[in-house]
Amino acid sequence: MTNEPIWIPNDTEISTSNLTGFQNFLSKKTGNPFVSYAELHSFSIKSPEVFWPSIAEYCGAVANDWGSSVLTGDTMFEAKWFNDAQLNYAETMLKRRDSKDAIVFRGEDKVQSRLSFDGLYQQVSQLAQYLRAQGVTKGDRVAGFLPNIPGAIIAMLATASIGAIWSSCSPDFGRQGVLDRFGQIEPKVLFGVDGYFYNGKTHSTVAKIADFITDLPSVKSVIMFDYIGEDDLTSIKHSIRFEHAISDFSAKDIEFEQLPFDHPLFILYSSGTTGAPKCIVHGHGGTLLQHLKEHQLHSDIKTDDRVFYFSTCSWMMWNWLVSALGSGAAIMLYDGSPFYPEAQTLWQYAEKEKITFFGTSAKYLEALQKAGYAPNSNCDLSSLRAVASTGSPLSPEGYDYVYDAIGDVHLASISGGTDIVSCFALGVPTLPVKRGELQSAGLGMAVEIWDENGTAIQNKRGELVCTKPFPSRPVMFWNDPDNAKYKSAYFERFDDVWAHGDFAEIKDDGGVIIYGRSDATLNPGGVRIGTAEIYRQVDKVASVLESIVIGQKWDNDVRVVLFVKMQNDVELTDDIKAEIKTIIRENCTSRHVPAKIIAVEDIPRTKSGKIVEIPVRDVVHGLDVKNKEALANPEALEFYKNLTELSS
Numbered sequence: 001m002t003n004e005p006i007w008i009p010n011d012t013e014i015s016t017s018n019l020t021g022f023q024n025f026l027s028k029k030t031g032n033p034f035v036s037y038a039e040l041h042s043f044s045i046k047s048p049e050v051f052w053p054s055i056a057e058y059c060g061a062v063a064n065d066w067g068s069s070v071l072t073g074d075t076m077f078e079a080k081w082f083n084d085a086q087l088n089y090a091e092t093m094l095k096r097r098d099s100k101d102a103i104v105f106r107g108e109d110k111v112q113s114r115l116s117f118d119g120l121y122q123q124v125s126q127l128a129q130y131l132r133a134q135g136v137t138k139g140d141r142v143a144g145f146l147p148n149i150p151g152a153i154i155a156m157l158a159t160a161s162i163g164a165i166w167s168s169c170s171p172d173f174g175r176q177g178v179l180d181r182f183g184q185i186e187p188k189v190l191f192g193v194d195g196y197f198y199n200g201k202t203h204s205t206v207a208k209i210a211d212f213i214t215d216l217p218s219v220k221s222v223i224m225f226d227y228i229g230e231d232d233l234t235s236i237k238h239s240i241r242f243e244h245a246i247s248d249f250s251a252k253d254i255e256f257e258q259l260p261f262d263h264p265l266f267i268l269y270s271s272g273t274t275g276a277p278k279c280i281v282h283g284h285g286g287t288l289l290q291h292l293k294e295h296q297l298h299s300d301i302k303t304d305d306r307v308f309y310f311s312t313c314s315w316m317m318w319n320w321l322v323s324a325l326g327s328g329a330a331i332m333l334y335d336g337s338p339f340y341p342e343a344q345t346l347w348q349y350a351e352k353e354k355i356t357f358f359g360t361s362a363k364y365l366e367a368l369q370k371a372g373y374a375p376n377s378n379c380d381l382s383s384l385r386a387v388a389s390t391g392s393p394l395s396p397e398g399y400d401y402v403y404d405a406i407g408d409v410h411l412a413s414i415s416g417g418t419d420i421v422s423c424f425a426l427g428v429p430t431l432p433v434k435r436g437e438l439q440s441a442g443l444g445m446a447v448e449i450w451d452e453n454g455t456a457i458q459n460k461r462g463e464l465v466c467t468k469p470f471p472s473r474p475v476m477f478w479n480d481p482d483n484a485k486y487k488s489a490y491f492e493r494f495d496d497v498w499a500h501g502d503f504a505e506i507k508d509d510g511g512v513i514i515y516g517r518s519d520a521t522l523n524p525g526g527v528r529i530g531t532a533e534i535y536r537q538v539d540k541v542a543s544v545l546e547s548i549v550i551g552q553k554w555d556n557d558v559r560v561v562l563f564v565k566m567q568n569d570v571e572l573t574d575d576i577k578a579e580i581k582t583i584i585r586e587n588c589t590s591r592h593v594p595a596k597i598i599a600v601e602d603i604p605r606t607k608s609g610k611i612v613e614i615p616v617r618d619v620v621h622g623l624d625v626k627n628k629e630a631l632a633n634p635e636a637l638e639f640y641k642n643l644t645e646l647s648s
Helices: 011-015 018-030 037-046 048-059 089-093 117-133 150-162 175-185 206-215 242-246 284-298 316-327 345-353 362-371 396-405 484-490 531-538 574-587 613-620 634-640
Strands: 005-007 063-065 101-107 111-116 141-145 165-169 189-193 195-198 201-204 221-225 239-241 264-269 279-283 306-309 330-335 357-361 386-390 410-413 415-417 422-426 447-450 462-466 498-506 512-517 544-554 557-566 596-599
Touching: 005 396, 005 410, 018 037, 018 048, 018 284, 037 048, 048 284, 089 150, 089 284, 089 316, 101 117, 101 150, 111 117, 117 150, 117 242, 141 150, 141 175, 150 165, 150 189, 150 316, 150 330, 165 175, 175 206, 175 279, 189 206, 221 242, 239 242, 264 284, 264 316, 279 284, 284 316, 284 422, 306 316, 306 345, 316 330, 316 357, 330 345, 345 357, 357 362, 362 386, 362 396, 362 544, 386 396, 396 410, 447 498, 484 498, 512 531, 531 544, 531 557, 531 574, 544 613, 574 596, 613 634
Parallel strands: 101 330, 141 165, 141 189, 165 264, 189 221, 221 239, 306 330, 306 357, 357 386, 386 410, 557 596
Antiparallel strands: 101 111, 195 201, 264 279, 415 422, 447 462, 462 498, 498 512, 544 557
16 A cells, blocks of 8 residues: 655645755756756755755855865765865854844743844854953864753854864763763863753752863863852852853954864764764764755745754754754754643743744654643644654654644654764655655765665665765764774775665655664564564554563574553553554564563663663673663663563
């Protein structure tokens, strides 16, 4: 049976989209008509020397000079973009200067604030001057131990304007988690916060910062933002309050350091669930062009739009969200529990601020669905044009939920990651949306699915790869001088081809289905099964809150083991087990049916909310989990040790 569209854009939506405008712009430039997205995508792959400069021009990327060279290098790993360019990411982010909202903030029900484009520019100017006075220069690292507050954006943009390198993590990280990250990059300056709010509770971070800063000897200054109102910061050495730091400087035109295209902008971190986090370095130019392309062409973000993505400063979606400033849009920040004080919290925010683009995780949407809450039942969401979902594959039922409970919007399930600070597959506002499918590979991204022999396949499951260079490929890994870690991460599987680590499928019409991570793929009887296939079915069982599935080595093979966290006051019975198995068998295959279904108290997840199969698999097999600090709830792993059900 064919997968019929669940949403089709109307003629007005298509004709007024940025994507159509870009197609017309590029048609005039090249003489090609581009009558379909597929034709445009093909051109973007075959003619990068025309496509990417056109993105810069159409999307309004600011540069002192783009230079004459677009792409050089004989291999994908050696590829260099815009070798002669001189630019600064922050200059595009701060090109708008007026009194309209640039940042709107909610900290649960405790704090509200807003900052205009002009006000943002002024504070970035003042802070950049302070950083320069402290000796921060091009290439220095600046770290943020911060919640998702406006100060984090001010600090990042001031850092970038100087040519220093920004890296951040959220304040719920423990001491070792912070040192595992910032200890590797040796920041000169740390931005901290006195505390944060979560689920109605106040959490001070002063003692935590005072403790870990002693093991970061590279830090010469700690700039503290006031959030929860802690008065005494004397225990934190080298500390100064943000207001005091900028008070001696008047706002003036910012001196944007002009930098090469690949000059480091961000250091992001791998999840670290299988060892010390890898420090992934992204450049000014690649980040800028990819984000402008994804925002304007794939997400149809326009000037004066109001863009929200539920994220923390530890997740690359925070970096992605901030880049909406470069399109003249206002960014909507929220910090805290999305369910405090109730399920409708974020949707009331969307209603009041007339949010046009609402981004979140698949797990959040599934949680709303399980709770039976429909945002459109008590919130006016008429301003909302698009909903984006990432973090894990959105189930087909999740698509139904969005259209039933939220409204007539462009739903975009997107997939990429920290590795590329952007997406390989995402939404296309001029194409239909089909249940369970990402609409297409992104423009300029040569995405294919390969089998184990390195042969491209269609309508079959395999490894998601990218066969040609793209601008947001990481500049390098930090402290990886011979690129050994970098090459091992992405180029070990196939020669000179980026293997992303996703188990996926591309349909004939270009739609993409993500079945889960390759390293978590199940392999019973030698047949590869994506974990997302099983999750999609278990999500249909009302008595199950959430689940995690692994492959357990058993009797010279692998058997599928499903762990379930039940709804409150619900016991896992034989009848529920039978229901789960029946749903999986009827909608997948008999090989997908778990050999064991076991109730557990909690499901381990990363700080950004992703469930983590590999640590659970390691615990079940008696192996050590190398970096529990990467988990939001490491204590959950205790439930999986010495389970008697796994011994038979």
